[in-house]
Amino acid sequence: MRRAPLLFLAPALGAAALFGVPLVALVLRAPWAELGHQLESPTARDALVLSLVCSLSATAISFALGVPLAWLLARTDFTGQRLVRALVTLPMVLPPVVGGVALLLAFGRRGLVGEWLAALGVTLPFTTAGAVVAETFVALPFLVVSAEAGFRQIDPRLEEAAAVLGARPGFALRRVTLPLAAPALRAGAALCWARALGEFGATITFAGSFPGRTQTLPLAVYLALEHDPDAAIALSLVLLIVSVAALVALRDRWLGA
Amino acid sequence: MLEAALALRLGALELRLELAVGSGEVLALVGPNGAGKTTTLRVLAGALQLTAGRIELDGKVLDEPAGGVLVPAEERSVGMVFQDRLLFPHLSALDNAAFGLEARGQPRAEARRRAREALERVGAADWADVRPGTLSGGQAQRVALARALVVEPRLLLLDEPLAAMDAGARLELRAELGRQLREFKGAALLVTHDPDDARALATRSLRIAGGRAES
Numbered sequence: 001m002r003r004a005p006l007l008f009l010a011p012a013l014g015a016a017a018l019f020g021v022p023l024v025a026l027v028l029r030a031p032w033a034e035l036g037h038q039l040e041s042p043t044a045r046d047a048l049v050l051s052l053v054c055s056l057s058a059t060a061i062s063f064a065l066g067v068p069l070a071w072l073l074a075r076t077d078f079t080g081q082r083l084v085r086a087l088v089t090l091p092m093v094l095p096p097v098v099g100g101v102a103l104l105l106a107f108g109r110r111g112l113v114g115e116w117l118a119a120l121g122v123t124l125p126f127t128t129a130g131a132v133v134a135e136t137f138v139a140l141p142f143l144v145v146s147a148e149a150g151f152r153q154i155d156p157r158l159e160e161a162a163a164v165l166g167a168r169p170g171f172a173l174r175r176v177t178l179p180l181a182a183p184a185l186r187a188g189a190a191l192c193w194a195r196a197l198g199e200f201g202a203t204i205t206f207a208g209s210f211p212g213r214t215q216t217l218p219l220a221v222y223l224a225l226e227h228d229p230d231a232a233i234a235l236s237l238v239l240l241i242v243s244v245a246a247l248v249a250l251r252d253r254w255l256g257a
Numbered sequence: 258m259l260e261a262a263l264a265l266r267l268g269a270l271e272l273r274l275e276l277a278v279g280s281g282e283v284l285a286l287v288g289p290n291g292a293g294k295t296t297t298l299r300v301l302a303g304a305l306q307l308t309a310g311r312i313e314l315d316g317k318v319l320d321e322p323a324g325g326v327l328v329p330a331e332e333r334s335v336g337m338v339f340q341d342r343l344l345f346p347h348l349s350a351l352d353n354a355a356f357g358l359e360a361r362g363q364p365r366a367e368a369r370r371r372a373r374e375a376l377e378r379v380g381a382a383d384w385a386d387v388r389p390g391t392l393s394g395g396q397a398q399r400v401a402l403a404r405a406l407v408v409e410p411r412l413l414l415l416d417e418p419l420a421a422m423d424a425g426a427r428l429e430l431r432a433e434l435g436r437q438l439r440e441f442k443g444a445a446l447l448v449t450h451d452p453d454d455a456r457a458l459a460t461r462s463l464r465i466a467g468g469r470a471e472s
Contacts, residue, residue: 163330167360
């Protein structure tokens with residue numbers, strides 16, 4: 001191990017401070033004495049419950065749609081595959097608010113398919129279901145990217161071996177492919193859930209901010225900051241703790257611990 | 258009884274081969290790398306398809322493009338020991354050995370009971386609960402052999418079962434393999450690049466090169 005040269009040390013400390021100081025500030029300024037009280041307020045409770053419901057729903061939908069897609073991307077060749085992969089990963093770099101606008105233009109009352117949905121009696125914008133769709137839109141790529149990498153690292157000859165040993169495709173999937181991909185699927189699901197839980201831009205644009213219906217934790221934090229900073233800090237702390245917990249759960253995979 | 262007239266292209270390889278292996282017979286396929294030995298086993302197992310020709314096992318046609326017949330790998334009565342074994346890394350030796358039975362719909366308890374017997378027959382019962390990652394080459398090969406034999410296939414395919422093993426383990430495993438092959442009722446094909454192994458284990462030998470038999 002060599003000693004850190006000064007030339008690198010200063011910028012590195014700057015970077016660490018950029019992340020560290022705000023977190024320290026958040027923890028120091030937190031209204032610890034009345035934290036319980038803050039989190040028991042109806043607004044906080046509603047936002048917390050709604051956030052859990054929406055983010056877990058978004059994760060479940062992402063899993064159901066994303067795992068088969070990831071498998072197709074990893075294990076087959078089809079025309080337009082590169083386009084599909086680009087489309088799926090786009091939300092990772094797209095500003096979420098743009099995603100929200102695009103969702104409105106697609107599923108809004110006058111949207112591309114929104115009119116059809118309305119005819120079927122389905123309304124997405126400014127509903128809880130809409131918040132779930134917005135979170136799924138933003139979080140799904142994290143699951144797909146992780147799951148595809150997981151499927152890719154499985155030796156395809158193991159799947160061939162399963163077939164030669166008498167396994168039908170469903171059995172091979174259940175007993176060989178999915179168990180071998182399980183760590184990647186778990187990591188993808190955790191990352192997807194963390195991203196869905198923190199979603200702000202697409203949700204507020206597409207689903208609005210109605211307490212109890214679409215006002216998830218991040219929206220509640222933002223709105224509380226103006227009139228009740230202590231509540232905002234308390235809710236932020238909750239999100240911080242959840243994020244750290246997710247990171248700890250994934251540490252083997254990304255931090256090499 | 259295996260009767261096959263194989264024709265297929267795979268990359269640079271053009272395979273054209275006629276095989277007839279009776280029940281109780283062990284045919285060794287000998288030849289250099291790229292001769293088409295592994296490809297022959299894979300097409301017999303159903304991992305690859307013929308472009309022309311025919312594969313028939315005990316009177317049942319498994320693959321015949323002209324007749325539109327193709328029995329998928331999982332419905333063939335074939336057991337295979339793969340090159341570098343390909344044991345399932347997330348399953349214990351016992352569950353590896355039970356895999357073929359469970360895949361064919363045997364209840365778990367019954368499958369594991371028979372898998373344990375199969376492990377005992379090849380002298381691998383001691384490692385039943387161990388995952389393949391910690392087994393030595395010879396131990397893993399015994400488990401792979403049990404996994405292939407447990408379903409009592411009509412055709413047994415062995416792809417370089419003695420390769421990449423140190424000398425002592427190799428001789429021991431060769432003796433074990435010989436015992437198993439003498440007891441095996443079906444047709445067996447053994448791929449090897451070692452003429453000594455072919456002489457020790459096979460009833461007949463066929464040299465192939467460039468996808469064809471050498472006379």
